[in-house]
Amino acid sequence: MHVAVLEDDSALREDILIPGLREFGFEARGAGSAGALYRLMLECRFDMIVLDLGLPDESGLSVVAHLRTLFNGLGIVVLTGNLRRSDHVRALSGGADAFLRKPADAEILALTLRNLARRLRPDAPDAPDATAAKPGWRLESDGWCLVAPDSRIVVLTTLERSLMRCLDARRGQAVGREALISALDADACDFDLHRLEMLVHRLRRKAARLSAPEEAPFPLLSSRGMGYLFAG
Structure with a gap:
């Protein structure tokens, strides 16, 4: 699964978020600004975007709305240290699928992305047969x-x-x-x-x-x- 990480803090992006996602099996690439993300998306197809709201060149809320307008099936997870309820509401109403507070635990972020992928693709081959006997692990x-x-x-x-x-x-x-x-x-x-x-x-x-x-x-x-x- 291909994930883009939009975070202007290079240390957080390159030393924590991207390695953490890769450890859980994601193909992760990073961008430090909205413009860099848009250029990256011209080169690669992404299944999920993980983004911070505080960006140097464009509001993260604007990025969320822009991405949702263009890519209805794209998973969008917002990370932020901002505690304001209004930003949470605006991000989710603007098209974000999930909202996690920084610093995000790598396992929780990975679980969020995997669960989101299962909801976006409910007919994936791994979906259990509802008529079958109760499965095991x-x-x-x-x-x-x-x-x-x-x-x-x-x-x-x-x-x-x-x-x-x-x-x-x-x-x-x-x-x-x-x-x-x-x-x-x-x-x-x-x-x-x-x-x-x-x-x-x-x-x-x-x-x-x-x-x-x-x-x-x-x-x-x-x-x-x-x-x-x-x-x-």
Whole structure:
């Protein structure tokens, strides 16, 4: 998914927002002004725009309205440190899809963008069949999201995605730690086994946030003496 980041603070844009989005699987490019964004959009097609309201050459509210007029299917997420309710109302009424306060957490921003993409493209191939039996946990086809039985999602980092793609390819079977480490790092000899254990722990904890008490837990299971398996 291609995302443009319109933010005039170059350090925030290049050191935090863009790397954070890339870690969660987005193809992100940046612009420091409205004019730079418009030029960038002549070169590339974007699915989402993340923008700040305080820009040097044009009001962010004006940019939102302009983009919405030209691109009805474009996702627009506003980031701002401005706490004025009137700006929130004007941005949302002008065509923004979501409004997040700075500093935006990378995972929350990624979740916002992924959920927005699912709403904008409800007929995507990964949409569950309403007539089918209640599904279990599944990995979306591009590997960047885990989908819970109730269709809520967990966005994955690069390492989490590599882990889950390896496990999903052998769903229901135990995968050895060495094979998982090789999938995570080309130089497996330098990958600490404890990093794998911590990665699994963090992923289970992320998934647990979505699990209702009456539901079965996220089925990433330990296989004694072997490694891990994804029961689905």
